[in-house]
Amino acid sequence: METRNKVFEHNLNPKEYPFVIRVFHMTIFSTDSELDLEIKNTNTGKIERGFIDYYDDNYKLIDICIKYLKSINA
Amino acid sequence: MNKMIKRQKTLKDFIQETTFLPDSIRMQDSYFSAYHKSKPYTESLDDIYKIIRNIYDNNKKPNELFWDFTTNLLHTYMELDKHIALKIYFIEKYIDADPPLSVILELESSLSPMYYTGKKCAKYLLDNYKSGLTK
Numbered sequence: 001m002e003t004r005n006k007v008f009e010h011n012l013n014p015k016e017y018p019f020v021i022r023v024f025h026m027t028i029f030s031t032d033s034e035l036d037l038e039i040k041n042t043n044t045g046k047i048e049r050g051f052i053d054y055y056d057d058n059y060k061l062i063d064i065c066i067k068y069l070k071s072i073n074a
Numbered sequence: 075m076n077k078m079i080k081r082q083k084t085l086k087d088f089i090q091e092t093t094f095l096p097d098s099i100r101m102q103d104s105y106f107s108a109y110h111k112s113k114p115y116t117e118s119l120d121d122i123y124k125i126i127r128n129i130y131d132n133n134k135k136p137n138e139l140f141w142d143f144t145t146n147l148l149h150t151y152m153e154l155d156k157h158i159a160l161k162i163y164f165i166e167k168y169i170d171a172d173p174p175l176s177v178i179l180e181l182e183s184s185l186s187p188m189y190y191t192g193k194k195c196a197k198y199l200l201d202n203y204k205s206g207l208t209k
Contacts, residue, residue: 057093
């Protein structure tokens with residue numbers, strides 16, 4: 001959770017990771033919910049490109065929260 | 075001594091701590107992935123209010139932190155809705171023109187609040203609902 005927040009705050013060096021992160025700017029030309037990232041491992045030099053789907057992420061979290069509320073309310 | 079030696083975190087750890095998905099598994103057609111109608115929330119905000127109200131009315135509040143949890147949940151839900159509305163508004167406004175950088179930054183900053191409140195929700199669930207999370 002800590003790491004995820006740091007990524008969204010555009011912290012380029014997540015704590016405890018040998019990574020440098022580059023966050024590409026969000027686009028408004030589509031409705032997709034993907035935040036593009038590039039991760040460079042400073043130990044190996046290897047670069048990984050990928051994305052964080054923040055809609056899906058929050059959808060799952062809220063879904064679990066609702067299940068919890070229902071379990072109490074049952 | 076062993077406690078002082080910390081294992082170096084890896085990409086696998088990063089994936090587990092975030093929702094980062096490597097490019098290799100990116101879906102081909104993700105244009106409408108964000109707000110796809112086939113994946114709406116199961117409950118509306120009103121439905122969630124009613125469940126919470128019922129829990130309080132029937133004295134089922136599990137602990138003192140429950141109020142914090144529900145407040146953060148409602149904020150997370152509303153902030154995501156606000157972000158989606160803002161993004162759709164800007165898409166329509168700048169459909170034929172390049173948006174200024176301030177618009178992009180405003181959109182990105184609108185994501186931050188829900189990650190703050192969402193983190194608190196997740197922490198509460200990990201402390202109070204571990205059995206439910208593994209089902």
